């Protein structure tokens with residue numbers, strides 16, 4: 001990661017939820033719509049099936065405003081490193097965790113324009 005500008009970083013509060021709204025989360029982050037935010041678009045069987053676009057968020061500032069991480073249904077496969085968290089009601093893959101990292105499914109972030117993210121292809125089908 002290289003820093004490309006010297007402009008001060010503003011922070012915005014982002015909110016998101018699964019489809020039915022049983023699980024809601026919030027976190028602060030610099031605006032994602034600057035055209036520089038990279039999101040992996042992975043072609044592994046799991047991401048293809050769920051439509052996951054994992055967006056890294058600050059783990060220490062990430063909180064649920066409805067539901068809890070433990071309330072989500074966990075799913076792991078292959079090495080078990082990546083823990084997929086699904087809403088048990090509506091089935092939305094809302095959060096993906098691995099090691100100490102927290103990512104949210106970019107598709108579940110309110111008001112986020114996916115067209116402004118840099119989708120990076122990740123060949124998970126062959127690398128995972």
Ligand SMILES: [Zn+2]
Pocket residue numbers: 018019020021022023087088089090091092
């Ligand atoms: Zn739900």
